[in-house]
Amino acid sequence: MxxxxxICLLAACAGTAVAAEVQHDHGAMMHSQSKLWTQxxxxxxxxxxxxxxxxxxxxxxxxxxAAAIEAWSNxxxxxxxxxxxxxxxxxxxxxxxxTGGFQMLTAREVQGDTVRVASTVHYFGERGGKxxxxxxxxxxxxLEIVPQPYPREHSRYRANEDWQFAxxxxxQPLAGHKVVLETSNGSxxxxxxxxxxxxxxxxxxxxxxxxVQSKAGSHGMRRGADFVLAVSHADGGQQYxxxxxxxxxxxAYSNRxxxxxxxxxLLGMLGAAPLLRKRQAAAKNxxxxxx
Amino acid sequence: xxxxxxxxxxRFRFTVQIIMLFVTVYGGALLGSYTVDRISKAxxxxxxxxxxxxxxxxxxxxxxxxxxxxxxxxxAKAGDVALNVFIPTLMSxxxxxxxxxxxxxxxxxxxxxxxxxxxxxxKIGRRIGRPLNRFKQENVGKVRPVKWFMLLVLxxxxxxxxxxxxxxxxxxxxxxxxxxxxIATTLLTADTEQLAVRTGTGINFFLGAxxxxxxxxxxxxxxAVRQPFCRICPLLSWNALFQKLSPMRLVKKDAHDKCxxxxxxxxxxxxxxxxxxxxxxxxxxxxxxxxxxxxxxxxPDDDVIQLKFFGFKLFGSSRDYYKxxxxxxxxxxxxxxxxxxxxxxxxxx
Numbered sequence: 001m002x003x004x005x006x007i008c009l010l011a012a013c014a015g016t017a018v019a020a021e022v023q024h025d026h027g028a029m030m031h032s033q034s035k036l037w038t039q040x041x042x043x044x045x046x047x048x049x050x051x052x053x054x055x056x057x058x059x060x061x062x063x064x065x066a067a068a069i070e071a072w073s074n075x076x077x078x079x080x081x082x083x084x085x086x087x088x089x090x091x092x093x094x095x096x097x098x099t100g101g102f103q104m105l106t107a108r109e110v111q112g113d114t115v116r117v118a119s120t121v122h123y124f125g126e127r128g129g130k131x132x133x134x135x136x137x138x139x140x141x142x143l144e145i146v147p148q149p150y151p152r153e154h155s156r157y158r159a160n161e162d163w164q165f166a167x168x169x170x171x172q173p174l175a176g177h178k179v180v181l182e183t184s185n186g187s188x189x190x191x192x193x194x195x196x197x198x199x200x201x202x203x204x205x206x207x208x209x210x211x212v213q214s215k216a217g218s219h220g221m222r223r224g225a226d227f228v229l230a231v232s233h234a235d236g237g238q239q240y241x242x243x244x245x246x247x248x249x250x251x252a253y254s255n256r257x258x259x260x261x262x263x264x265x266l267l268g269m270l271g272a273a274p275l276l277r278k279r280q281a282a283a284k285n286x287x288x289x290x291x
Numbered sequence: 292x293x294x295x296x297x298x299x300x301x302r303f304r305f306t307v308q309i310i311m312l313f314v315t316v317y318g319g320a321l322l323g324s325y326t327v328d329r330i331s332k333a334x335x336x337x338x339x340x341x342x343x344x345x346x347x348x349x350x351x352x353x354x355x356x357x358x359x360x361x362x363x364x365x366x367a368k369a370g371d372v373a374l375n376v377f378i379p380t381l382m383s384x385x386x387x388x389x390x391x392x393x394x395x396x397x398x399x400x401x402x403x404x405x406x407x408x409x410x411x412x413x414k415i416g417r418r419i420g421r422p423l424n425r426f427k428q429e430n431v432g433k434v435r436p437v438k439w440f441m442l443l444v445l446x447x448x449x450x451x452x453x454x455x456x457x458x459x460x461x462x463x464x465x466x467x468x469x470x471x472x473x474i475a476t477t478l479l480t481a482d483t484e485q486l487a488v489r490t491g492t493g494i495n496f497f498l499g500a501x502x503x504x505x506x507x508x509x510x511x512x513x514x515a516v517r518q519p520f521c522r523i524c525p526l527l528s529w530n531a532l533f534q535k536l537s538p539m540r541l542v543k544k545d546a547h548d549k550c551x552x553x554x555x556x557x558x559x560x561x562x563x564x565x566x567x568x569x570x571x572x573x574x575x576x577x578x579x580x581x582x583x584x585x586x587x588x589x590x591p592d593d594d595v596i597q598l599k600f601f602g603f604k605l606f607g608s609s610r611d612y613y614k615x616x617x618x619x620x621x622x623x624x625x626x627x628x629x630x631x632x633x634x635x636x637x638x639x640x
Contacts, residue, residue: 264500269508278420
């Protein structure tokens with residue numbers, strides 16, 4: 001097992017050293033390069049290929065010894081809806097189902113009486129994906145962190161936003177449970193689940209000029225940082241630790257100016273103002289005027 | 292029963308517009324967050340992908356992305372334009388056409404949230420006594436080519452060139468950056484992010500400033516001009532490319548000599564299509580028509596102007612309908628002053 005673990009770590013390092021990723025900037029599928037900034041288990045998608053046509057995705061487990069990655073597609077009735085991705089040197093290649101959409105990915109490690117699970121979501125922006133709610137609702141492991149919801153296309157987790165995550169054990173909500181957040185920018189925070197087992201997680205605004213990469217995406221979204229949420233629970237003499245990781249971007253108003261936006265809007269309004277003036281002849285006759 | 296509920300086509304259309312405004316602006320919140328990650332992703336109306344609650348988004352952002360990320364990149368490789376690069380684009384156009392086939396340009400006149408917002412503003416303009424600025428026959432032709440320019444340059448040209456690396460990457464979706472619907476629909480969800488101008492690069496700033504100024508211009512102009520943005524909307528030209536391929540259409544019979552002299556249908560047209568008064572047959576279904584049906588409502592001759600689907604009449608003009616219609620509103624959209632019965636009783640007393 002230790003050998004397997006070492007191979008996974010080596011693969012992770014090799015993956016990190018791979019040349020810069022070229023990614024489509026739809027927020028939900030962006031993941032930045034990172035060092036091992038946490039001890040919690042992670043699943044990192046790695047893109048290869050310079051454009052969409054030649055792009056491939058591999059899933060790299062980090063801080064977890066897993067022989068395979070389990071993948072659930074949003075079409076659970078499909079024969080290939082739940083599948084195992086076998087591990088290769090560069091990670092586990094993730095095939096793209098015909099319907100695309102959201103893919104839930106998990107890796108599981110059992111050592112003695114400890115069960116550790118890493119989980120993440122990868123999004124393929126293809127048409128025809130089915131509603132992923134059933135996929136998220138399906139019980140996959142004993143202890144789970146489920147995004148409620150996961151960001152849609154053209155959206156992503158961003159600093160200073162609140163997002164909800166359900167924590168459940170064997171399908172039942174875990175109320176009053178501690179959820180730990182760690183980010184690759186160095187933040188750490190704790191949140192508690194409510195009576196429905198849902199934690200309201202505030203994404204920290206911990207970017208600074210060093211951590212912000214200058215290359216902007218085509219939709220104004222920048223490559224971001226990574227976060228991981230983790231929850232642990234003991235039951236029946238076993239210790240469970242489950243983590244969910246994803247990426248997040250800067251604050252929505254970063255590199256934007258609302259004041260200038262309002263200013264230019266007012267400028268446009270002023271430009272149209274002459275249209276509102278009644279012309280004398282038209283006013284006299286109460287007839288429509290001509291442009 | 293439908294006739295009792297909707298005695299006028301205008302009321303029926305307004306009800307559809309309000310329902311579609313909710314579906315396109317708040318649909319995700321109503322139908323579930325993912326809404327299969329939007330219903331079609333290729334709607335023939337300006338429903339914005341930047342709206343975090345939208346139930347669906349327009350085809351233009353999809354086309355810009357496909358040209359930017361797929362076609363442009365493939366063209367840059369000179370000869371590596373594989374068929375699978377264009378399949379997604381064809382798929383999008385196919386899905387778009389599935390919708391478009393049934394409703395044709397009624398997506399502009401009945402579904403588009405920005406169209407509805409402009410109509411509501413125009414109604415407010417009537418209530419507060421603002422003038423109506425119309426385009427004369429000799430002027431309207433100067434505005435019409437702008438929608439083609441918007442389509443060819445902002446939706447097709449620049450995204451492809453950005454994908455090829457010829458122009459800056461920020462020009463990958465230039466139409467979305469200037470589209471007033473992006474700001475209007477996100478503001479309707481109380482989200483001010485899109486109103487804030489991007490300051491990251493000069494191009495981002497320029498496009499953002501232009502988009503905000505255009506948005507400001509449109510919302511004020513809509514008080515005194517009918518459908519100001521629709522006239523230059525690239526989706527109007529995009530839809531015009533397909534309008535002859537749908538069985539839903541506007542038809543006008545060559546009824547009699549006086550028909551071309553009446554001109555009421557021209558006055559009723561919110562797009563200032565003067566040809567509706569003087570042209571007949573297929574020419575009456577102009578490229579700027581949004582199938583709102585106002586010309587049919589205000590035509591005083593029986594069945595001269597009709598909305599037809601597969602040859603079946605959905606709505607046809609009639610003298611009786613016209614008489615009832617003008618009691619409520621002039622062809623230009625000015626509501627008639629109505630005396631509240633209780634006040635009339637007081638006056639009589």
